[in-house]
Amino acid sequence: LELDLRDYGAGRTLQPFTGFRTGPMDGGLILTDFHHTVSHGIRRCEFDDYLLRRSGAQLLLGQSLEALRRDGDVWVVNDAVRAPVVIGAGGHFCPVARHLNPGPTRDAVVIAQEIEFRIEPQAGEAHPVKPEWPELFFWPDLLGYGWCVRKGDYLNIGAGHLKEAEFPARVRRFAALLEDRGLV
Secondary structure, eight states: OOOOHHHHHTTSOOEEEOEEEEEETTSOOEEEEOSSOOEEEOOHHHHHHHHHHHHTOOOOTTOOOOOEEEETTEEEETTTEEESOOOOOOGGGOHHHHHHSOSOOOSOOOEEEEEEEEOOGGGTTTOSSOTTSOEEEEOTTSSEEEEEEEETTEEEEEEEESOGGGHHHHHHHHHHHHHHTTOO
16 A cells, blocks of 8 residues: 555554553453564544545545446446446445345354544543553454454454354453453
């Protein structure tokens, strides 16, 4: 993507990560600290907006995808827009993917739930999740994990698992674990 980190970080969240705290849901976390930046935490909403605007594409915001078809070498969107390339970037529920592959999917899907909220300024330094060390909690069956990740002034909390039927109970257990540990 040839990102210029200085450009991207101007007015956007770009949290350096120097390590990770990882461990099982029912045990303690182990810190792996690399003592230098190995990754960055970003807010997806900022990243998607940055890439979209940087692309120079004409934006037609607030319009739903109603029709998508090929006409020779170009795509025709909603019988109004002609383009050589169409990008579907909506994840599992992407409207472009649904138009190109109608019907139910048989692929295994990770069920996930997350929330991101702003940390109150007075709690920032005292918050137990350190900005430079995301925390990852793995279920004993290794079919999913939960996370607490500081991204500047934001805290992103979530969980994912491969078994949909078990997911609600696992989310409740994870939320209780976070509360017991004083992370939320």
